[in-house]
Amino acid sequence: MAPLRHGQGGDYLGDQDAIETMVRDAPRAIYELEHMGVPFSRTRQGLIAQRNFGGHTRDYGKKPVKRACHAADHTGRVVLDTLYDQCLRHEVTFYAEHYVLSLVLEKDRCAGVVVYNLATGELSFLRAKAVLLAAGGCGKVYRTTSNGFATTGEVFDLAYRSGIPFRTWSSSSSIPRGFTPSAS
Numbered sequence: 001m002a003p004l005r006h007g008q009g010g011d012y013l014g015d016q017d018a019i020e021t022m023v024r025d026a027p028r029a030i031y032e033l034e035h036m037g038v039p040f041s042r043t044r045q046g047l048i049a050q051r052n053f054g055g056h057t058r059d060y061g062k063k064p065v066k067r068a069c070h071a072a073d074h075t076g077r078v079v080l081d082t083l084y085d086q087c088l089r090h091e092v093t094f095y096a097e098h099y100v101l102s103l104v105l106e107k108d109r110c111a112g113v114v115v116y117n118l119a120t121g122e123l124s125f126l127r128a129k130a131v132l133l134a135a136g137g138c139g140k141v142y143r144t145t146s147n148g149f150a151t152t153g154e155v156f157d158l159a160y161r162s163g164i165p166f167r168t169w170s171s172s173s174s175i176p177r178g179f180t181p182s183a184s
């Protein structure tokens, strides 16, 4: 599989190594999700169905190809539900409605986060062996956007203030979908 072909969809702005990892790992991830219980749509032969999506093409855009595995038209929700079920099964603790305010560094490593409980206003320190930030993009910096209210990019700021280096900043997710009010 030639990784550069897959970078083409992003005009080669994406992290090519990350793209290659994602492309190579995708089939395994789909099977893993299926084994967890995601009810993917099927072909008549009983295989996982694939359909057209986004810019999926072959030969540098010459022909459309069906690459997207899906569960009817509610793929995102069923993946979310299945992963949530698995988390409950494995007794993962969720701190819902807790907002991360800062990272706590001990020497050179992140030892946890300070969170704000939105329901009670209480501040707590959550100690952690490892901290993975997955707080979405920063689409809310646009006035007109379809992004959720929490998509402010604040976590980029708190990581930056903690001296954590960034890479491929331009590839952060920010889909500013929306119609700008027109003057006419």
Ligand SMILES: Cc1cc2nc3c(=O)[nH]c(=O)nc-3n(C[C@H](O)[C@H](O)[C@H](O)COP(=O)(O)OP(=O)(O)OC[C@H]3O[C@@H](n4cnc5c(N)ncnc54)[C@H](O)[C@@H]3O)c2cc1C
Pocket: 098, 099, 100, 101, 134, 135, 136, 137, 146, 147, 148, 150, 151, 154, 155, 173, 175, 177
């Ligand atoms: C309208 C719209 C339609 C889309 N349609 C598609 C589509 O059809 N197919 C597709 O593949 N992609 C689609 N996308 C893009 C896709 O939704 C995003 O790329 C994806 O959700 C990003 O996932 P994520 O886990 O990085 O971040 P998110 O899903 O944004 O999750 C980030 C989470 O972090 C939380 N958070 C943020 N800051 C903090 C903080 N300080 N403390 C604690 N929690 C925090 C947020 O509340 C949120 O729950 C769409 C996006 C939009 C806006």
